[in-house]
Structures are given as C-alpha cells and as structure tokens.
Amino acid sequence: MIFLTRRAAFSASHYYWNETWPVEKNERVFGRCANRNGHGHNYTLEVTVAGEPDPVTGFVVDLNWLKDVMEREVLSAYDHRHLNLEAPEFKKAIPTTENIAIAAWQRLEPAINSGGVGAAGGARLSRIRVYETPEIFAEYRGEA
C-alpha cells in the first residue's frame, strides 16, 4: 500500500462561538478566538490517499486530478472566505481546526472514493491534516 499526500494552501478567517453559551463563557473558553470580528490564518491542507500504484501509469492517483478535486471541493469554498459566514457546514459547527479537518474529509471523500478517471486502482482517502499555523494542526482519519 502506498500513501500519497498532496498539500495546498488556503487563507481564511473565522471565530469561535457557541450560540448556546453566554458571552462570558464563550470568552472564557475560547479566549482571543472568540473575538466576533474574526481573525485569520494561512492554513495548509494535506490530503493523503492510500492505494496500489496502477500497473500501467505507476500512479496511486493522478496528482493533477487530485489537485483539481481539492481546488473544486475545498479551496473554492474556503480560500479567502470567512468560514463562519460563508461555509454552510460552519453555520452551526464551530470552525475549529478539528472540525475543518472533518469537513474537508466530508467534502473530498465522495469525489476521491468514487474512483473517477484520476483515482485508478481503488485509491481511498486515508487522512486529512489541516495546519492552522506551522505549530498547530488537526487530523481526521475517517473514524467514527
């Protein structure tokens, strides 16, 4: 089994706020991230796909195809956007790095696992990593 990873960058703003909590609790739990004017990050998205290399092409997936899938499913929705206000999955869920990793998985899994032209050889989405800064990241592996 080969694990292939592609990176992409997106820049977005967000804030952390739980509508069911009073202001004071939001500010205590989320600190500076609770500023309702938002703040932003240069995120790095890492998408890892697992599979066997195709006997003819030697590819697990075509990297250009994967790049286009990431662009269409994730970057077009997140890059230079306010995640709380513009991404429907964060109308309710808080756009923490953990939740962004899960949401990116949900956006990418149907396209990658459908085995389209680019995903020959039964490649499957294996891991999503989202770096909020070079020192802070979250990972989702499709676990319940």
Add this chain to the structure above:
Amino acid sequence: MKAYFGRRYLVSASHRLHTGELSTGENRAVYGKCNNPHGHGHNYVVEVLVGGAVDAETGMVVDLVALDGAVRKQVLNRFDHANLNLDPLFRDSVPTTENFSKAIFSLLSDALPQGELEYVRVEETENNFFECSARG
C-alpha cells in the same frame, strides 16, 4: 467523531551519547561526534498528537491552552535549556532521541487534560526524527 490535535514545541537541550557498558574506544566508534566529552546541543522539535472525540460544544479534541500547560509543566520546564544527561531519567540510559521520545511519551501520557496521547515525535534536526507511539 474521533480526530487528532497536533502541536509542535521547541526544546533546546544538550546531551552526550556515552554508555558505561562500552569502552572509551567503543563509545567513540559507536557514537562518533556525539561522544564528545563536552557534549553538544540541539533545537529539538517535540510534536505531540492527541486523539479523542471532538467535543460537541467546543469543537475541540483538547483545549490548546490546557495542553500547552501540561506540556510546559511535564516537558518544557524539565528539559528546555537543560543537559539531558543530568536528568534522573537518563541516569541509566543514553539520551538518544529514541530514548528522549520515550521519556516524553511516558511523562505526558497520564498528564493530558483531555484525550489520549497518540504519538510523540521528536525531531533532533531537520533531517532526522523519532516517534514513540501508543501502538507500541
């Protein structure tokens, strides 16, 4: 849903690779430059990965500030700007980065504010790193 939260910390420390089990010549042959009697140092990067359910109210696996506090108390205060050979944990073992990653894993695994320690990765330089995992 289970997810993982990762954080990278910097630890600057000195060490010398030397064991009383080997002769002076053997130590020099095995450890090379790292056997210099005066020691040497690294900017270690300690990467900690914590796994657990994403809390429905906060959207978090672990609170970053609480995790930082635990790592500071258990790891950074102990090892940053210190000589690893003088730490009691390395009285009977050589402070290789393999053993350093195991030591950090055992110091942190029961001290996390939330979640389970998935791995500790210690990068000794940009070109080598060591991982101690919960999976043994």
